[in-house]
Amino acid sequence: MDYQLDLDWNEFLQRYWQKRPVIIKRAFSGFIDPLSPDELAGLAMENEVDSRLVSHDDGRWQVSHGPFESFDHLGETNWSLLVQAVDHWHEPSAALLRPFRRLPDWRIDDLMISFSVPGGGVGPHFDQYDVFIIQGAGRRHWRVGDKTPLKQHSPHPDLLQVEPFEAIIDEEMEPGDVLYIPPGFPHEGYALENALNYSVGFRAPSSRELVSGFADYVLAQELGSYRYTDPDIQLREDPALVQPAEVDALRNMMLDLVNQPTEFNNWFGEFISQSRHELDLAPPEPPYQAGEIYDLLQQGEVLHRAGGLRVLKVGDACFVNGEKMVTSQHQAASVMASHYQVNSDLLGEALDDPSFLALLAALINSGYWFFVN
Known part of the structure; x- marks a missing residue:
């Protein structure tokens, strides 16, 4: 309908x-x-x-x-x-x-x-x-x-x-x-x-969700190994006092992590492309080979996206269900994000790239896209 x-x-x-x-x-x-x-x-x-x-x-x-x-x-x-x-x-x-x-x-x-x-x-x-x-x-x-x-x-x-x-x-x-x-x-x-x-x-993520999600990413990627330093530390009358400049330096250490555009985009793409609910995925048995996928698309078959699958573009990268689509064929990946159904005309010359075909095979064999038999 x-x-x-x-x-x-x-x-x-x-x-x-x-x-x-x-x-x-x-x-x-x-x-x-x-x-x-x-x-x-x-x-x-x-x-x-x-x-x-x-x-x-x-x-x-x-x-x-x-x-x-x-x-x-x-x-x-x-x-x-x-x-x-x-x-x-x-x-x-x-x-x-x-x-x-x-x-x-x-x-x-x-x-x-x-x-x-x-x-x-x-x-x-x-x-x-x-x-x-x-x-x-x-x-x-x-x-x-x-x-x-x-x-x-x-x-x-x-x-x-x-x-x-x-x-x-x-x-x-x-x-x-x-x-x-x-x-x-x-x-x-x-x-x-x-x-x-x-x-x-x-969706309307709260700041708590964003901070928690980004913290998980920082730990998983082993980022933020830089430690606090104070080569110009000054003597103070009250040793219990944390100076405002020291608090500022600690806060800036945390902000520096967020202010790395590449890492932030990668995290956000993974974070926001994850579904809150289970997906109806049916990985094909047996799995498709890249050559089979190429032949089917060239014969006019159409790939359909699984219901509820989140495919999003952040910067020049595309993300699907919490994973980055690693490919040099950015235009083809963008097409897969923008369209619920894709064919050989939309994917164009990317189908002649063995590495993109390998990515496509991995996505299809995960049940993310499927051919209607």
Whole structure:
């Protein structure tokens, strides 16, 4: 399915992106769900798939995590099934992410899909990331409040909700409508009838995550071996005092590590190209030989990227699933990052380079790209 999003991106970015929420009516005209509730339930039964059931009754909230064996015990109201990273496991659903590639790939995280019966929802809460919520089959009532400090509480250890809020958006959504919510805006949605919702979430790494990730890289690469020196140390009256200049020198030692562009780019490429959720990888058996790959591409076969695989460009290097693509064929690597499907025309003369063919074979044999048999 080729989903076409009716959105003036320039106006949206200027007026709404990370500024205020908005409902875009009929953003997808004639919207067709890429999967059924039964298919979503089937995914929630798989060990590798991250899923949860959220239900409430008389103010008592319950959360259970998949994989699930059965849904027969559930009633007809007040529960939701939520499945993360469906784009990794269901190719037709992954097509819903494509219209949002007007925003950078590195910011897009995954596609979460929920099925809710009447009254189903996860309660009032706010997120620390941008999200577009696409209404599929059924109707859902959404309330969104202004970005103001609200007390949070946990009605269940696996849920974090906020106190009641005054709504600035209070509307029903129908198939094809899209709700955009920036970080920090409280919201709650309840199904009015059996309903499917598709949430396109965005990554927003915290400074804690960045520092932790970079520290791991420094250790792994054995960087930062330079030690503190003070050849001009001065006597001081109070030996317990750490001089401001000494603190500055120590801080600069740490900043010098971050301020190495090549190392920082390599770390960030590895860090941001890693998926938060398991990938549906199927390495071929037996593995492909480079010559076989060359012949197949020359015969018109197309390579498809595995669902959810993150392929990103940082500087003049490309990274895939936490690894740098080491090649002199930068244009071909860039094509593989920009396109979900690649053929011999797109890869061009790089196919005549044995080292690039060897890289391509390694990527295919890892299950990152595949031929459709």
